[in-house]
Amino acid sequence: MYLAEVKTWDIVKKQYRYKLKSYFGVFTSLIVIQLLAILFSFNGTGSGSGSSNSIQYDFYYYTSDIILIFMMIWAFITAIIITTRAYRYDDFSFVTNRVISQVSNILFLLSSSIFAGITVYLSTNLFQILAFYFKNNYSIIVDSLTVTEFIIGMITSILYIFLFASAGYLVGILIQLHKGFLLIIPTVLFGGLILDGIGGDPRVFENVTMFFGQETSFILFICKIAIVSSLLLLASLGISNRMEVRK
Amino acid sequence: MINIVLLLVIFVVVSSGIGILRSNTKLSLGTRKIRWILGGYTMILAIATVISLSILPNHKNDEKIATAAEMSSIEDAQTKAIDNLYSGNVVDLDKIFSEKKKWSFPFNEKSLDIVLTEGETGIMSVFAERKSENDGEIEATYHVGKSYIDGVDFTDKVHSPELLLNGQQLTVNNPALVTVSFSRFSPGFAYSQFSKGGHFTQENRSSVIGRDFILLKVPNDIEINGDISWINE
Numbered sequence: 001m002y003l004a005e006v007k008t009w010d011i012v013k014k015q016y017r018y019k020l021k022s023y024f025g026v027f028t029s030l031i032v033i034q035l036l037a038i039l040f041s042f043n044g045t046g047s048g049s050g051s052s053n054s055i056q057y058d059f060y061y062y063t064s065d066i067i068l069i070f071m072m073i074w075a076f077i078t079a080i081i082i083t084t085r086a087y088r089y090d091d092f093s094f095v096t097n098r099v100i101s102q103v104s105n106i107l108f109l110l111s112s113s114i115f116a117g118i119t120v121y122l123s124t125n126l127f128q129i130l131a132f133y134f135k136n137n138y139s140i141i142v143d144s145l146t147v148t149e150f151i152i153g154m155i156t157s158i159l160y161i162f163l164f165a166s167a168g169y170l171v172g173i174l175i176q177l178h179k180g181f182l183l184i185i186p187t188v189l190f191g192g193l194i195l196d197g198i199g200g201d202p203r204v205f206e207n208v209t210m211f212f213g214q215e216t217s218f219i220l221f222i223c224k225i226a227i228v229s230s231l232l233l234l235a236s237l238g239i240s241n242r243m244e245v246r247k
Numbered sequence: 248m249i250n251i252v253l254l255l256v257i258f259v260v261v262s263s264g265i266g267i268l269r270s271n272t273k274l275s276l277g278t279r280k281i282r283w284i285l286g287g288y289t290m291i292l293a294i295a296t297v298i299s300l301s302i303l304p305n306h307k308n309d310e311k312i313a314t315a316a317e318m319s320s321i322e323d324a325q326t327k328a329i330d331n332l333y334s335g336n337v338v339d340l341d342k343i344f345s346e347k348k349k350w351s352f353p354f355n356e357k358s359l360d361i362v363l364t365e366g367e368t369g370i371m372s373v374f375a376e377r378k379s380e381n382d383g384e385i386e387a388t389y390h391v392g393k394s395y396i397d398g399v400d401f402t403d404k405v406h407s408p409e410l411l412l413n414g415q416q417l418t419v420n421n422p423a424l425v426t427v428s429f430s431r432f433s434p435g436f437a438y439s440q441f442s443k444g445g446h447f448t449q450e451n452r453s454s455v456i457g458r459d460f461i462l463l464k465v466p467n468d469i470e471i472n473g474d475i476s477w478i479n480e
Contacts, residue, residue, distance in 0.1 A: 027285050059428065132302065143432065145434055149439075213436070
């Protein structure tokens with residue numbers, strides 16, 4: 001029997017609300033990275049050309065691809081950043097435990113991913129309208145979206161961003177567990193990619209990309225992202241429970 | 248140039264990342280300032296979206312975008328139809344090719360010389376078929392197959408050749424080369440992954456340039472000189 005009965009979920013909600021306010025700064029980097037992505041997208045995100053007997057053609061794509069990829073990277077880095085000491089020690093202002101702290105962090109990452117996913121769509125409109133007015137377009141073809149395509153596309157963007165945030169969170173927790181991971185993770189990641197490419201037939205990166213990118217069933221895609229993200233976050237949770245309270 | 252900027256950006260991001268990971272303090276501009284920046288940015292994005300959704304739909308592509316599989320099937324059908332044409336089979340010609348232009352020339356000479364002029368688009372393929380009677384008329388039809396660039400149908404853009412009959416000489420001037428340049432505004436792979444085969448597979452990013460030829464129907468007893476292919480002869 002205690003004077004004040006506290007429920008775990010109430011503390012999670014309080015911490016989540018606090019983190020939304022406290023970690024607000026990460027959204028300034030979102031704006032900067034999104035503006036950079038718009039800049040890089042401005043020359044077109046893809047192009048093609050060719051000729052035959054009767055037609056000579058060239059075309060440019062203006063899509064949200066670069067903006068979305070930059071947002072995935074942003075989510076990855078943001079997730080690492082919120083595991084750093086400066087952010088982690090904020091949790092000690094509350095009556096808390098590791099699980100509550102982690103869950104509120106995950107909720108924050110989910111909210112950030114939702115915001116980033118929505119702004120990917122909005123900023124695509126911004127850069128397409130800029131490209132429309134400032135680029136020398138001979139003729140324009142606009143691929144429109146149905147309401148279902150729009151909703152599915154938005155959810156897909158959010159899920160991709162959240163997947164990267166989950167991966168970033170695990171990386172961040174590993175680095176906080178031991179600083180040696182700061183060297184090991186990039187070495188394994190980039191070294192693996194280089195070794196994979198040296199053989200002339202890169203498979204690992206391609207297979208990982210295709211595992212999500214070639215999925216044509218939306219339900220299965222959600223399941224894949226949910227399972228992989230859950231595994232990454234559960235691993236983070238497990239590892240963080242082994243960490244010292246405050247060092 | 249853009250690669251150097253990209254490298255610079257990556258360097259700055261990595262250096263700041265390492266700096267943040269090593270520091271004990273949070274980077275912040277102050278919540279109030281950030282709120283204003285974020286609010287302003289979101290507002291700009293919302294306005295841009297409203298403008299974009301009200302202007303860009305005027306350039307909407309109402310035609311169905313052909314998939315790589317559909318384009319491949321169309322290309323195969325055209326190649327097969329041309330092969331069949333050489334062996335005298337004209338049965339499915341109208342299903343695969345459209346008649347873009349027709350000519351009719353009164354002709355009462357005994358022989359016809361066909362001159363194919365080589366333009367920037369090469370030399371036109373000409374097939375000839377004898378009619379069952381001598382009606383004193385040469386009929387010519389320009390057949391063109393579907394042309395898709397990046398899945399978009401551009402068949403209508405193809406120009407027709409020019410046919411000139413001077414005495415007993417029929418000159419075929421090849422059509423002028425068509426230059427097609429366009430910008431395609433698409434939502435991106437996240438929006439097309441489940442509806443159009445997905446960007447990862449490069450589903451729509453291929454092109455098919457339709458085959459074209461002229462089919463001549465000539466009076467039965469006429470003699471033709473020139474680089475043509477006879478049907479059923």
